[in-house]
Amino acid sequence: MKQKPTSNYHQPSFTTQYLEDLLNPSVPLYQLANRIPWELFEEDFIKLYSDKGRTAKPIRLMVGLLILKQVEDLSDEVVVERWVQNPYYQYFCGEKEFQWDFPCDPSDLVYFRKRIGAAGCEKILKVSIQLHGRKALEKEILVDTTVQEKNITFPTDSKLHRKVAEQCVKIAKAEGIQLRRSYKRTLPELTKAQHNRTHPKRRKKARKAAKKLKTIAGALIRELERKLTEEALQKYSAKLALFDKVVQQKRNDKNKIYSLHEVEVSCIGKGKENKKYEFGQKASIAVTRNSGIVVSALSFKNAPYDGHTLPAVLEQVEKLTGKRPSDCTTDRGYRGNKTIGETNINIPGPPKAKASPYEKSKQRKRFRKRAGIEPIIGHLKSDFRMKRNYLKGLIGDEINVLLAGAAFNFKKWLNEAVLALIQLWFMIYNFHHQKSLVKSLP
Numbered sequence: 518m519k520q521k522p523t524s525n526y527h528q529p530s531f532t533t534q535y536l537e538d539l540l541n542p543s544v545p546l547y548q549l550a551n552r553i554p555w556e557l558f559e560e561d562f563i564k565l566y567s568d569k570g571r572t573a574k575p576i577r578l579m580v581g582l583l584i585l586k587q588v589e590d591l592s593d594e595v596v597v598e599r600w601v602q603n604p605y606y607q608y609f610c611g612e613k614e615f616q617w618d619f620p621c622d623p624s625d626l627v628y629f630r631k632r633i634g635a636a637g638c639e640k641i642l643k644v645s646i647q648l649h650g651r652k653a654l655e656k657e658i659l660v661d662t663t664v665q666e667k668n669i670t671f672p673t674d675s676k677l678h679r680k681v682a683e684q685c686v687k688i689a690k691a692e693g694i695q696l697r698r699s700y701k702r703t704l705p706e707l708t709k710a711q712h713n714r715t716h717p718k719r720r721k722k723a724r725k726a727a728k729k730l731k732t733i734a735g736a737l738i739r740e741l742e743r744k745l746t747e748e749a750l751q752k753y754s755a756k757l758a759l760f761d762k763v764v765q766q767k768r769n770d771k772n773k774i775y776s777l778h779e780v781e782v783s784c785i786g787k788g789k790e791n792k793k794y795e796f797g798q799k800a801s802i803a804v805t806r807n808s809g810i811v812v813s814a815l816s817f818k819n820a821p822y823d824g825h826t827l828p829a830v831l832e833q834v835e836k837l838t839g840k841r842p843s844d845c846t847t848d849r850g851y852r853g854n855k856t857i858g859e860t861n862i863n864i865p866g867p868p869k870a871k872a873s874p875y876e877k878s879k880q881r882k883r884f885r886k887r888a889g890i891e892p893i894i895g896h897l898k899s900d901f902r903m904k905r906n907y908l909k910g911l912i913g914d915e916i917n918v919l920l921a922g923a924a925f926n927f928k929k930w931l932n933e934a935v936l937a938l939i940q941l942w943f944m945i946y947n948f949h950h951q952k953s954l955v956k957s958l959p
Contacts, residue, residue, distance in 0.1 A: 519566040520573045536608045536615060545934035549927065550609040552648060555580070561640055565632050574621050579629045580641065581610035582620070587924035588931075590902055593623040630908070630916055638919035642814060643837045645926035652808040657844040659804050659890040660830055660851070662823050663898070664785050665816060665918055666797040668907045672775040675711050678730040679704050680777050681760045685737035688753055694744045700733055707733075735764050781911050783820045797906065798914045801826045802897065802922065803834055804890055806846070810929065811893070812838055814922030816914040824853035831860055846887045897921045900928070 540547055555577045562576050585606055586596040600606045600620050607616055630638075646653045670676065682704055689696050707726040714723030738760050745753065763774050775782045775796055782796050799820045803813035813833045817826055827845065835841040846863040855862055865884045868877045898904040901921040908917050 519563060519568060520575050534615075535613055536604055537613070539615075540604060540608055543938060544605060545931040545938075546605045546609055548934055549931060550581075552930075553644060555611065557644065558640065562633055562637060565637075574625060574629075575611060577611040578620055579626070581606075582626060583630070583920065584641065584924065584927060585609065586626070587901055587920045588927050590900055592907075593626045597621065597623050597626075631912075635912060635915040635919060638916045638923070639833075639837070642811070642919050642923040642926070645923040645930075646810060646812055646837055648926065648930050649808065649810050653805060653810045653812060653838055654840050655805040655807060656842055657806040657846060658812060658834060658842045659806055659887050660801065660813075660827065660845055660847050661890045661894060662799055662801045662826065662850070663894050663903075664787060664795040664797050665800040665903055665906050665914060666795050667776070667779050667782050667914075668905050669776040669779055669782060669796060672796065673711075675708065675727045675730050677763050677774070677777065678727075678734040679708055681734040681763055682730070682737050684756070684760065684777065685734070685741055688741060688756070689737075689744075692745060692749050694741070696737070696740060700737075703733070704730070731764060734760070738764065779909070781818065783818075785820045798911070799826075800903070800914075800918045801830050802890065802894055802918075803830050803845075804893055806886060809889065809893060811897075811922035811925050814918045816911070816918045818911060823847070823850040827851065827854070827857055827862065831857060846883060848887065893925070897925055901925055 542548070558580045559576045562580075566573055582596055582600065585591070585600075586593065589596070589599075591599065597619055600610065601617070604615055610620065633640075682700060686696065686699050686701075688694075707730050710719075710726035711723050713719055714727075738757060741753075742750070742757060750757075759774065759777065759780065763777070766773050773784070774780055775784060781798070783798060785795050785797070785799060786793060787795060799817045801813070801815045801817065801823075802811060804811050813830050815826070815829055815833060817829075827847075831841065831845065841858070842860055844861050844863055845857075849865055851862065851864055855864075863883060865887075868880055872880075901924040903918060903921040906914060906917045908914070
């Protein structure tokens with residue numbers, strides 16, 4: 518059900534103390550709370566609620582919690598706990614008085630993310646861009662791709678086969694089917710045999726155990742298919758088809774399954790020395806050339822070629838900023854088109870034979886500047902929850918990368934507010950210091 522209408526007016530009282538009067542207005546989070554146009558979120562998201570049912574939590578509260586969670590790199594549970602402890606968090610989320618109770622259940626954030634979807638998170642990113650004003654309207658952008666890893670264990674055939682066997686036992690128990698064997702003791706022993714499997718003395722035993730795990734998984738699948746009723750078979754048909762694909766797949770197959778609960782995960786090789794393969798989805802990030810503001814954040818399924826992602830990136834930049842960039846600087850992984858629409862694609866390469874020294878210097882500076890997107894992607898991963906994505910499914914990949922980009926822009930605004938405060942303090946200090954020196958002169 519839609520939230521109850523709220524009013525910004527509060528009647529003065531001798532006993533009530535309001536957060537607006539108690540908190541320090543110079544704190545950046547306080548200033549950010551007054552700069553964000555919360556009414557835009559309420560106008561867009563109120564359409565997603567019904568007129569019936571239990572009254573929903575305020576939209577500003579839920580959007581504020583999402584922003585704080587991503588900016589501070591917190592989980593759903595921790596951000597709700599800190600909200601009770603931190604009065605600035607409460608003021609940011611629209612509270613007038615200090616609250617002693619939890620604002621909502623952590624699971625409400627899950628439902629709210631599903632409710633607003635990727636389009637709603639894109640709205641949050643757009644507002645974070647608009648906070649920076651004209652700085653976000655540069656003519657040139659820098660684009661690069663990275664991998665947003667999913668929260669799964671490193672996939673091996675033995676792990677998947679054991680999980681298939683355990684899932685089959687659970688289905689049989691739920692449907693009241695008596696299996697010939699549950700392999701309750703055998704599965705842990707075979708898994709233990711996989712430890713340090715590359716050692717010459719353990720290689721043969723590990724290979725034999727892996728083969729037996731695959732045999733057990735296949736046998737349990739076939740036994741379930743024989744003993745399940747037609748109604749139950751229809752109910753579990755998708756799961757059994759997935760289990761069968763996991764058992765049948767081979768090393769060099771395409772579109773392999775790497776996780777039973779995240780079947781869309783792709784294996785992406787990025788050529789890194791410390792981590793040759795990453796398991797997740799490809800994400801594309803675009804930032805402005807000089808100010809370093811994130812103006813596009815997209816997730817792509819099945820790891821497409823970098824050059825094929827550019828049209829969608831440029832379209833999102835135009836959608837969020839209202840202006841299409843004239844130049845897009847990339848690395849050599851985007852080789853292909855030199856122009857897309859009215860945008861020039863600049864790719865590093867040797868200068869032309871007839872290029873002047875000025876043109877060579879300009880080209881060199883442009884491609885050195887392109888490297889500035891690398892630390893931004895590093896911050897998105899280490900500080901804003903893009904290193905490991907805990908949200909489920911492809912929609913979770915899209916939401917997480919959009920919120921990470923928005924959190925980076927909000928944090929950038931907060932840092933600039935702190936810097937402006939420090940500069941103001943130094944100006945006041947220097948003014949009083951010079952005034953005292955003048956008075957001390959004879």
